[in-house]
Amino acid sequence: MRSIGETARASGLSVSALRFYDREGVLVPALVDPENGYRWYTDRQIRQARLVAGLRRVGMPVAEIAAVLSTDAAAGHQMLERHLHRLEAGLCDARRELSRVHALLDTQEYPMTTVTLSRAALIAALGDVRFAAGLDPELPMLSGVLVEVEADAVIFVATDRYRMAIHREPAAVDGAPKRVIAPLDWVDRLRAHEKEEPITLHLDTETIEASGAGWAIKDKPLAYDYTDWRRAIEARAAGGSPRLAPVDANALRATLTANDTPRVVRHDHELVVLAIGSSGGVNVVGEQEWEAGADEHVAVNREFLLDALNASGDGQLVLELDGPIRPLAIRRPTDDRAYSLLMPVKL
Template sequence: MRLTISEFARLVGLAPSALRFYDDCGLLPPAEVDATNGYRYYDKSQQPRAQLLRDLREIDLPLPDVRLALDAAPDEVADIVRSHLRTLEARSTATRTAATRLLTNLLSQQTTAVLGGPELASAIRQVAPTAAPAGQDNLGPALSCVLIELAPDEVTFVATDRYRLAVRTVRPVEFDGAAAQVLVRADELAEVSRWAAAGDVVRVELNGGLVLVRGDESRELRAVDAEYPAYGQILDGLTPPACRVVVDRVGLLDVLAGRDVVAFDIDQESLRIGDEVKLDAIGTGAVRIGFTASLLAAALEVSVGPDVLLEICEPARPVVVRSADQGTFTTLVMPVRLDG
């Protein structure tokens, strides 16, 4: 059954002008063209191809990729779409970063947050060690930095070296100005931790760089111009844990000392390393999982309190390390593949 271009357009959800364009591009030629008047006619069997074309264009897939996808197998089309989504997410992150930087520069009002000195020092001590060591140029300058996001409700400190991610939030005593963010080198930030701890409050000023003011003294840290990883997507992408276990933090640290890679067998009552070590635990679910001992130990060392909570989605996904005594601090640690 032949359909006019208008009829086919209504059937597949495309405008007639779009169908003419896709005919000119060779993506969706009509089944028949009247040689006398040039009218285009389509066959109903073309509906799946036209609807796939419509859906691909709705996600702004470039025409060269659309051309490949239209004649590809479903699993190949899925790979093309996933790759395009990753590109869109990266572009969106870059756009948000650029927009935030632009708004910060345009707004004349200086962003200021007043934080408790001990809280600021604690956040620095917990987050800064997770950043990559300065000088590892292969990782890019952003990973040797701490991202500080200032907003009226909370000031967030973030650091990652791609194997770990640390996030700490501090509620400001006062806030003035627009929400903004800044990247500063982790080693430079760590140097002011003890200085900040000595003050009841520290005023954090963002105006090109980062200025910390304690009484009559101040410390200025230069801003780093680099794009930071989209850590929010990582946190939002975490699935509900299949296994949760609370274990003695210091006892687990002792177990990790001097080891390279450790394999844990975890259930509701214990955390075991083979037959040699068994720690009492409280939890749900069961899993076998491996860690680089030094990475997990680093996360435990900056946690607070006698106990630590491990939330495990699956052995190949980031593990959330939480403290029962401080809900504002979260660390993610990547596990390692175990042989066998």
């Protein structure tokens, strides 16, 4: 038997930590002297204390440490893997937040960032994402288009939580990285601008302005923090390789609007159920086929899918299907700058 001091030296846990884990029922001494209250530990508990010390250092919650000690090795390994995934996700969040803080620091030194690109490129980028912007007054941070400036490109993002559209456009950038939410009125006024010329965007925390020769469209960015849109992209990418299905945009649009196309109604919304056929194309199937092949099909809001198709234009598109619970992606086959995601609807 070893005293609490010897156990502390052998395990890497302090005496106060050992007392804490005793109170919490995680590592209870094998013997407590009834006369003086001294705690005594066995050699097996030394090994357990070392395990507790390691888990404590990597930030595992007390309840989970207790669970690891009380389970078998296989289950313990699974718990360690789950905790590691949480740590990795937390590190990704920390990196993104520090990038935002870096940008805020740069904003103090370089208050204005300018981005120059052609009118055609800018209007196309805004057209690719505008349809997905939110309209819910309870979520005002989504009622705009995120404009995120990188070193050599500008990213436009819009989402209402049920769909998301992204366009990354190379551009000439002068200034620090910037992230502002453009009001939809500013976006719509800019899309209506017809003069074909290079357009310069001026961005800071108080202003978003598009200008050319003799004109300017100016507004104030929305004063909210935008959703972490990259997390949705990373979560989808972690799911493995989706199945790719080429489609003709006009043909699929005609199918979706035809009176005899199978539709499913859920919560007052019309859904369509998509499946990849034997020839590799996309089929719209009925509710019975959906129920029979739920693991292979994906159901999406019909109106939202039409919006995404209309934003993508005519011609060939690629649909990426990855089962019933992962977002449906829509891309142009020869243009990797833009794509949209539709959240699936569960059966």
